[in-house]
Amino acid sequence: MTDASINTQTIQPEAGFGDYVALLKPRVMSLVVFTALVGLLAAPVGVHPMIGFASILFIAVGAGASGALNMWWDADIDAVMKRTAKRPVPAGKVEPGEALAVGVALSGFAVVMLALASNMVAAGLLAFTIFFYAVIYTMWLKRWTPQNIVIGGAAGAFPPMIGWAVATGGIGLESVLMFLLIFMWTPPHFWALALFMNADYEKAGVPMLTVTHGRRVTRNHILAYTLLLAPLAIGTGFTSIGGPVYLAVAVVLNALFLIGAVRIWRRDEATSQDDKYKVEKSFFGLSLLYLFLHFGAILAEAALRPYGLGGWG
Amino acid sequence: MSLRAEHELHRRRAGRNIGLALVLLGFIAIVFGLTVVKVTSGNPMQAFDHVSRPEIIPGAAPAQGD
Known part of the structure; x- marks a missing residue:
């Protein structure tokens, strides 16, 4: 084998850091951060700024994790739609298995860290939100019923409740x-x-x-x-x-x-x-x-x- | 044709490693910050440590000599 033969081999494109960030749907995360922050600050009980900051961050990571799971499951239909064809998995930048691994790992990480930073009610709500978005909406309802976004919308509606729970410990x-x-x-x-x-x-x-x-x-x-x-x-x-x-x-x-x-x-x-x-x-x-x-x-x-x-x- | 020492792939891999390093450093900072806040927020920190400590049982009579 010569140098020339090595250079002619096709090298699989490796994902950059930004591709993994894109997997977490940063635009959705920004909405989650905003609504969760409002829920946290509107609550009648104050929290220490450090606990508030860390909690919002872990809520955002949890939301990002569910986004990665959504991209793993929906890669086939994302590839067909113009709006979503450039997402990391259908674009071939990130392997579907990697998206699944990132999604599962970050979900567990976010829930455990939120429980440690704030309380079990907030962590339980975050776990339920991730389950609701990834399993109930993405895997079940989205391809089955035209009411998909009505019920799936609940997943996007939980963040202010989680923010409120971080401060008050309840609903x-x-x-x-x-x-x-x-x-x-x-x-x-x-x-x-x-x-x-x-x-x-x-x-x-x-x-x-x-x-x-x-x-x-x-x-x-x-x-x-x-x-x-x-x-x-x-x-x-x-x-x-x-x-x-x-x-x-x-x-x-x-x-x-x-x-x-x-x-x-x-x-x-x-x-x-x-x-x-x-x-x-x-x-x-x-x-x-x-x-x-x-x-x-x-x-x-x-x-x-x-x-x-x-x-x- | 010579092998290039630097390839676009190396640059991308370096970017990924630096990104991950920054994320891990950020995580360390957050855990440290949370620990400081939790420790200094005034909650009782004492617990049973293989030995019975009657003084931390709510409502228990103080031990003799206290």
């Missing part, structure tokens, strides 16, 4: 309301996306509501969930985590969200195609702002409380 009405806010927000958010990204889901054979029941039914569902979400979001303003700031933000945002949902409901497919889903896309953009500002307002109430300004006095 309260307010933490359940924060859970419900994300839980009820998820369907209109994702179905608006599905209305203008339908081709991707159809190609991958994922039973999104738009694929199984058509766009008319999806539009009806978006309106129904938005109607249920509005009283819940505004009602939260009258609990201990709410206050005048939150209430003002919630009333304005829910009015805008309702107007958007009604506009989507009144449109037919031909109109949407004519303007390239302009209304659906702006509703999707608004939905991102909706969640961010609701939790931002809860955070503002918590930040104002030490100065006697937050909450209802």
Whole structure:
């Protein structure tokens, strides 16, 4: 064998550090960090900053671990969809087995460390969230029912409850309301996306509501969930985590969200195609702002409380 | 044709090793910080250590000579 023959051999591409980070879905992690932090800071009991910081970090690692498990299981459909084809596993940068190993190892690590840093309730909720996202949603519901994102949305709704549990060691009405806010927000958010990204889901054979029941039914569902979400979001303003700031933000945002949902409901497919889903896309953009500002307002109430300004006095 | 000492693969592997080193150092710092906070937060730290210690049983009478 000569030097030349060695150099002609194909070297398997090795993953860089960034590819392993991408496996943890950093954008989803950032949302988890934000909502868990709001849950932690809105709680009536304070925690030491170091314990709070470490707990949020372990919650984020747990969320990342469930993302890695999701990428391991869904590599086949991720490869088909344009939006997900560049993820590390379908792109061939990370082996599926590695994604599984990273997911399982980090899940155990995150749960044990959160138990040590804070308490067993928070750690138990994190373990349940990882199980719910990886097994109930990814492995079971996603490819089986068009209600996949309704029930799967629960996984994304747990972080503020975990943050609350880190501070209080339990579950309260307010933490359940924060859970419900994300839980009820998820369907209109994702179905608006599905209305203008339908081709991707159809190609991958994922039973999104738009694929199984058509766009008319999806539009009806978006309106129904938005109607249920509005009283819940505004009602939260009258609990201990709410206050005048939150209430003002919630009333304005829910009015805008309702107007958007009604506009989507009144449109037919031909109109949407004519303007390239302009209304659906702006509703999707608004939905991102909706969640961010609701939790931002809860955070503002918590930040104002030490100065006697937050909450209802 | 000569073998190159440095390959793109080496650079990527070095990046991965440095990344992992930083993660491990960060983890050490966090565990250290948590330990300091837990130890100094005032919770009772004494426990049974193979020997009965009546003084740490809640409600137990103080030992003679105390």
